[in-house]
Amino acid sequence: MGIGFAVPQSGPWATPAAMRRVAARAEELGYERLWTFQRVLYPVGHPMGPVYRSVHDPVVTLSYLAGTTEAIGLGVAVVNAYVQPVLLAKQLASLQIVSGGRLTAGLGLGWLREEFEAAGVGFEGRGRRVEEFTRVLRKALTGDVVEHAGEFYRVPPSHVDPRPEHAPPILLGGTAEAALRRAGRLADGWISSSREDLAGIAPRVAVVKQAAREAGRDPEALRVVCRGVTRVRPAAGEKEDRPPLTGTYEEIRRDVDDLMARGVTEVFHDLNFDPEIVTAEPEEAMRRAEEALEALAPHA
Numbered sequence: 001m002g003i004g005f006a007v008p009q010s011g012p013w014a015t016p017a018a019m020r021r022v023a024a025r026a027e028e029l030g031y032e033r034l035w036t037f038q039r040v041l042y043p044v045g046h047p048m049g050p051v052y053r054s055v056h057d058p059v060v061t062l063s064y065l066a067g068t069t070e071a072i073g074l075g076v077a078v079v080n081a082y083v084q085p086v087l088l089a090k091q092l093a094s095l096q097i098v099s100g101g102r103l104t105a106g107l108g109l110g111w112l113r114e115e116f117e118a119a120g121v122g123f124e125g126r127g128r129r130v131e132e133f134t135r136v137l138r139k140a141l142t143g144d145v146v147e148h149a150g151e152f153y154r155v156p157p158s159h160v161d162p163r164p165e166h167a168p169p170i171l172l173g174g175t176a177e178a179a180l181r182r183a184g185r186l187a188d189g190w191i192s193s194s195r196e197d198l199a200g201i202a203p204r205v206a207v208v209k210q211a212a213r214e215a216g217r218d219p220e221a222l223r224v225v226c227r228g229v230t231r232v233r234p235a236a237g238e239k240e241d242r243p244p245l246t247g248t249y250e251e252i253r254r255d256v257d258d259l260m261a262r263g264v265t266e267v268f269h270d271l272n273f274d275p276e277i278v279t280a281e282p283e284e285a286m287r288r289a290e291e292a293l294e295a296l297a298p299h300a
Contacts, residue, residue, distance in 0.1 A: 010272040077173070
């Protein structure tokens with residue numbers, strides 16, 4: 001059972017000093033991994049809300065924290081497949097090397113059409129694109145000579161060095177059945193999104209594992225990582241509609257145990273998706289984050 005923690009990345013509290021403080025304390029408390037997410041732009045007038053309004057780059061953030069920590073894992077959930085896979089492979093390989101092999105790389109299809117437009121990439125055919133993207137990324141992270149000619153990407157015979165001694169595990173996101181099956185067939189595991197209904201996660205885990213089994217892979221070797229949209233709130237009592245990971249610390253800890261019983265192998269608490277955190281004064285957001293770090297620590 002792994003428990004991770006997302007670093008301050010969105011809104012006023014996401015300062016370099018706050019990132020360092022959370023990373024250092026998470027490492028001291030025995031958390032499994034530090035996590036980040038990606039949002040490249042925020043279209044003017046879009047109703048996404050404050051979580052996505054101002055977000056640091058996930059790979060740069062982890063690279064910064066790799067130099068301020070020693071042993072805690074580093075995870076990105078997720079980089080979307082409208083970037084160029086060979087360039088991303090170069091960045092991930094370097095981060096894997098400088099961090100001493102601590103990286104987990106999550107990939108997603110992406111859902112914000114404007115980000116695809118800004119990247120010069122077509123929005124349609126995203127499922128086919130992410131499959132080919134994953135194959136190219138693996139080649140670039142592991143192959144002595146990388147060569148590819150496909151529907152979306154072409155790479156002339158090339159060396160993409162330096163390569164890490166061990167390529168980072170690749171997780172795939174997505175909520176549709178096709179995406180779940182893709183994770184089971186191609187990836188080292190599946191990672192849930194911030195919009196996932198965690199109360200119904202068990203059937204999704206079963207789809208991932210069944211797809212792995214059908215592909216001749218060991219389903220029990222796959223990682224199932226849950227982004228925990230964690231919101232600390234007063235006791236909800238016996239309300240049946242309380243969302244998992246929303247409530248008191250005791251309720252949230254019970255929810256983590258329940259998720260693990262449903263097949264999740266790692267939960268990471270992400271306060272960036274709590275509107276009360278990303279709109280608070282930085283000092284208050286950090287006070288709440290440090291309290292949560294202590295209360296939800298793996299051995300608390």
